[in-house]
Amino acid sequence: MRHDHLITSKQLSREDIETVLDRAAEIDADPSAVADRHANTLLGLLFFEPSTRTKMSFETAMKRLGGDVVDMGSVESSSVKKGETLADTVRVIEGYADALVLRHPKQGAATMASEYVDVPLLNAGDGAGHHPTQTLLDLYTIRENAGLDDLTVGIMGDLKYGRTVHSLAHALTNFDVRQHFVSPESLQLPREVVYDLHQADDGAGIREHDSLEEVLPSLDVLYVTRIQRERFPDEQEYQKVAGEYQIGPEDLEAASDDLTIMHPLPRVDEIAPAIDETDHAAYFDQAHNGVPVRMALLDLFLSDDGAGGALGGDGDE
Amino acid sequence: MRHDHLITSKQLSREDIETVLDRAAEIDADPSAVADRHANTLLGLLFFEPSTRTKMSFETAMKRLGGDVVDMGSVESSSVKKGETLADTVRVIEGYADALVLRHPKQGAATMASEYVDVPLLNAGDGAGHHPTQTLLDLYTIRENAGLDDLTVGIMGDLKYGRTVHSLAHALTNFDVRQHFVSPESLQLPREVVYDLHQADDGAGIREHDSLEEVLPSLDVLYVTRIQRERFPDEQEYQKVAGEYQIGPEDLEAASDDLTIMHPLPRVDEIAPAIDETDHAAYFDQAHNGVPVRMALLDLFLSDDGAGGALGGDGDE
Amino acid sequence: MRHDHLITSKQLSREDIETVLDRAAEIDADPSAVADRHANTLLGLLFFEPSTRTKMSFETAMKRLGGDVVDMGSVESSSVKKGETLADTVRVIEGYADALVLRHPKQGAATMASEYVDVPLLNAGDGAGHHPTQTLLDLYTIRENAGLDDLTVGIMGDLKYGRTVHSLAHALTNFDVRQHFVSPESLQLPREVVYDLHQADDGAGIREHDSLEEVLPSLDVLYVTRIQRERFPDEQEYQKVAGEYQIGPEDLEAASDDLTIMHPLPRVDEIAPAIDETDHAAYFDQAHNGVPVRMALLDLFLSDDGAGGALGGDGDE
Incomplete structure (x- = not known):
């Protein structure tokens, strides 16, 4: 049709x-x-x-x-x-x-x-x-940088409220992709989204984590999202959580040389500017895509x- | 010239x-x-x-x-x-x-x-x-739907403040059109507009009413305008007046099958959505015109x- | 380069x-x-x-x-x-x-x-x-109206805060132009701008004045700028100063018939509307340029x- x-x-x-x-x-x-x-x-x-x-x-x-x-x-x-x-x-x-x-x-x-x-x-x-055109440009960027077959993708940050993330995760179930979701417990994927992903993908490719460390070496793509200040009742709590899910050059030592880093932008300080100059950074290309x-x-x-x-x-x- | x-x-x-x-x-x-x-x-x-x-x-x-x-x-x-x-x-x-x-x-x-x-x-x-391009698109819509000769037009709602109405009424005096003005007393055409219309048309075609009922059967075109809340000192008064000058499907039983209903938009609730699907409704075409x-x-x-x-x-x- | x-x-x-x-x-x-x-x-x-x-x-x-x-x-x-x-x-x-x-x-x-x-x-x-495209259109307007050689230009109004003025004055040092700066003492060119102009032009062509009267007859071009109300702590002080640096038809009796009057616009009342109709007025052309x-x-x-x-x-x- x-x-x-x-x-x-x-x-x-x-x-x-x-x-x-x-x-x-x-x-x-x-x-x-x-x-x-x-x-x-x-x-x-x-x-x-x-x-x-x-x-x-x-x-x-x-x-x-x-x-x-x-x-x-x-x-x-x-x-x-x-x-x-x-x-x-x-x-x-x-x-x-x-x-x-x-x-x-x-x-x-x-x-x-x-x-x-x-x-x-x-x-x-x-x-x-939904925001399907964002999902399509994300998929396009992933395909251009890493292909869409036999792929390991990490998605990190605010997984609870981000429609971008839910939509991308669902779309990726159409392809041969393993997905790792990394977030503080308070910002985990909603249970109905997890259920939906398991339905779509037999649950085979979905894993949740509270730290990037354990999965970073295996990733082909790391998709970072902004943790929004307004989600937290208390500035101190926000600072603590946001600080743990920032990426700096030192974090990348354990990563593959071919790791592609994406972000839907705007970013605040989830990704250090020093990464912009590396071959990992795909977020401006992503916006242009x-x-x-x-x-x-x-x-x-x-x-x-x-x-x-x-x-x-x-x-x- | x-x-x-x-x-x-x-x-x-x-x-x-x-x-x-x-x-x-x-x-x-x-x-x-x-x-x-x-x-x-x-x-x-x-x-x-x-x-x-x-x-x-x-x-x-x-x-x-x-x-x-x-x-x-x-x-x-x-x-x-x-x-x-x-x-x-x-x-x-x-x-x-x-x-x-x-x-x-x-x-x-x-x-x-x-x-x-x-x-x-x-x-x-x-x-x-003045708002002459609105008047011209109104005339165009009337001509496309009902012609501009030997025509009976009703204009209903806020006739006091609406420049759209004054301008259209004046323009219609150029054609062979009978005009019926329907409004609550407090929102009647200003006397100088009535005077002006009589001057332009020998007064022959102009009638004022406080209810649609008596004129509806004779109309080829009904032009509805919005009664603005802000004209009334008191919400209750507004509700009472506005309610009387709304058009619903049941009101149309007495109307001609060929009645064309127009509105300069935006509407609030002057015209019931159920009328949108009928052949009477010309207001979206009017906007497009x-x-x-x-x-x-x-x-x-x-x-x-x-x-x-x-x-x-x-x-x- | x-x-x-x-x-x-x-x-x-x-x-x-x-x-x-x-x-x-x-x-x-x-x-x-x-x-x-x-x-x-x-x-x-x-x-x-x-x-x-x-x-x-x-x-x-x-x-x-x-x-x-x-x-x-x-x-x-x-x-x-x-x-x-x-x-x-x-x-x-x-x-x-x-x-x-x-x-x-x-x-x-x-x-x-x-x-x-x-x-x-x-x-x-x-x-x-800086605002270089404004400077270039100012230069273009001067050249079209009076040429850029052997020229006497007066610049009047708020010379302290106007980037337009500083930038134009500097650009004019590239040409054979004498520059007269006319302002109340409180709105004179900043000393560093004067220094900068002297550096660029050996100081030969730069003079400062607190009244237009003494220089008007010699001018080919008079560039007027707006004196901003918000620069003054006190409305009375503003009125007094602004009033002195307004141009009306009577002020032009002492001017050359070929005097070109410019203004970056918007004006408030620095230039009387009666001047708009004279051949002196170049400010709308300037905007169009x-x-x-x-x-x-x-x-x-x-x-x-x-x-x-x-x-x-x-x-x-």
């Missing part, structure tokens, strides 16, 4: 994911080949929450394909203030654009909104819900053969 | 209006024919007040004609904060753009600003003053034969 | 300046010749402080060259709020754009940021530091022969 909208990475089969990543790699290798491919195309940006890099990289992606954007602007300057429902807002803005990108603070907002529009809608984050991956997605969803047409499969989404 | 600027729909003759609507219909039928017509053209956006749909649809219109926009951004981030006059601001920005769109909270701002610039200036709302109508206006004002050249006539503006 | 970035006008030799101004004049004479010259080029806008005209004219310049922009938006809506460093922000955004424009409240920010990026970075103001000058700079920095390649010279930046 075809996908009309992109709501969650869970809707994508392994084959779908590979279609996106292959297209992104093609585009990355020769962006000029698609520089005018979607001329006269407008992408509507509906960001109900602030975002720098997701919004800018979607905008860049559309413009690198020859198109342009129309931006709703901030909620403060919009009709939302006057009490308009999301269903009404998206139905108005779909009249201006050929596709929509939506970020919204409420989980489920993207699914709901997609039911009201005929143009493709791409979810750019719905609260604690948002462009070819989102170009690939837009191209697939905007192509003449129908919305998301090339994202074939036999699922029932 | 030619129009240099678009300040009010009152400056437009019936012939001018038909020129705009005809051009909009042409563009609507085949937008690709004009997709590069105004390449290398920049439209300056000066919004001194928030706006979602007017701003986005002007931006969309310019981009659908192959051009682009430069946006002053919000007043908070602009030189206005430093005490710059509107006359200075528009004279600076006219150096960047081929035409300007201005929204400003003060009535008369567009007229004043237009005296300082040589490029076409289009009024996108000046406080309690902002694009072809503004494309037509931009095209007419930016064309080589002079600013607003094709909006000929023998009036004296 | 070549310039990788544009941080300060001090890095530019007289030859460099003339290269920019000549290119701007060429573009100004026939903008259509470059209307598609940088198609498919994206300029990243990073404005950590509000700005209307600098930002809009950079955006206009890029679009008039056929390119487009991606805008970080306001700091409030960006990752900066989450504690991201400037070094990280510019490294992420360089992945989206072919060149960057940075405005930042901290002096030295542009230099620091430029060390982290490979694409050209143009400083659009760094606190009390931001476009061809920034087009010239972008063109030089984005051209195939390397970043800022055509800004050759044998200095060492």
